[in-house]
Amino acid sequence: MSDTQILIDGNGTLTRAEALAALRAADEAARAARRDALKLCQTNEERCKVLSYCIACSLAYTSALHKSLKSTGPLFERQAKDLKVAASEVERKSKQLERAADAVKLLAETVKLASSLSKAFA
């Protein structure tokens, strides 16, 4: 099952291992952005939002890992590829953050992508 590939678009395929690695990369990117994002937060509400998005990214990975370990059937979505690009993008952008709002927005985008891919493991 692990080497099963499914078509995600006209040009390529993605294995479960690659999808899981993409989720982990998104989680790592969110974690890397977390410290700097928190430094920019002025209010408790902002801080909680950043933490919440980071946990959501982690949960997307750990839940997918658990489902993978439980070997449920995989379904892959187009967003998986976007997520790989997004993970490196998050890391790049996190170095240029200036406002807490940017940080929150960036993490929210990561969560959105991570949750769409994690559905593939449902």
Added chain:
Amino acid sequence: MKINCLPPKSRRSILRDLVIVLLAASALSGCATVRIDTAGHLGDAGHQTAEALAETLFLSDSFLDQAADLDTFVFYYEAGGEIPVELEAQRKELFDSYKKNHDEFKHRRQVFADLGITYQQFADLADKGTELETAAAVDRLGSAVNKYAESLGKKAVFSGSARKALPQLGWLAAAELKKKRIKQASVLIRERLIAFAALLNDPLVKEEILGFQQRMSGLEGDRLQVLWDAGLFDPSPLLDQLGTGTGLQAAVNVGEVLRKDKPLSDSLGKVIESRLRRKLETIAENYHASLKTLEELIREHEALEKDGPLNLTRLISIAEEQRRGSKVLGGDRKEAAK
């Protein structure tokens, strides 16, 4: 039995049978010249290797607990005040998922425990001739490998009992029978090692095991850095290490110096960051070293079966090297072998 008392025909028949048995035994001993003491050593080395593999590939309970404690500490510190109920619930869900994944890995660790038991039995077979126990251990290992394969959606690799495969040739001389059984047991174990190495080479298994270890070590590193930034750690041991080669020691007031000099403190923070990065690289290196150890073990079995020389010193040194690597990665993982 007094052969001379028997009628000549029976005597001839018995002598003929005896010659046949001796010829057969001598022919078989040619196929089974495996050295019993060498097999015993391979059993011991295999047992050590199985323990080293378990320690290297899986996180211990204590490591996970420590990472969770660190995460809790840093989470509340970073949240900086009242935490909404939903956020607390989300955090709990994440912690539960760490635990669930860790428990799943514990099931997989069973294969290594079974591998260790099999080698113990293999060593006993060489020492005392305990073929039934060896067959049972080989069966247990085969069944654990099968479960692992099934969890990956692959077909079960082994069927049937090893008991049937181990020779029951009662008329052979005891030593020859033992050698033949050792050889056959070696073949059975080797076949299971090959199947197991193939599973560990599976890209998904690699990502699951390696990814989780790297993720949890990365988390530990992130949290340690937050606490470092908060000035909670004494930098003296790290500075002592940096000065070891030249006999230099950290100054008594080093903490105070660093607190006053941010660039200096940040630079030391970079050393910590680089060490943590190396730690993550070591995890990947250890995984690949584990695969190499398995390959080495398979080669030793082949050598044993072909009556060739064994290089167990090399195997044991690879296993010890692996153990040292896993200790560098965060404390004692001996627990992982349990």
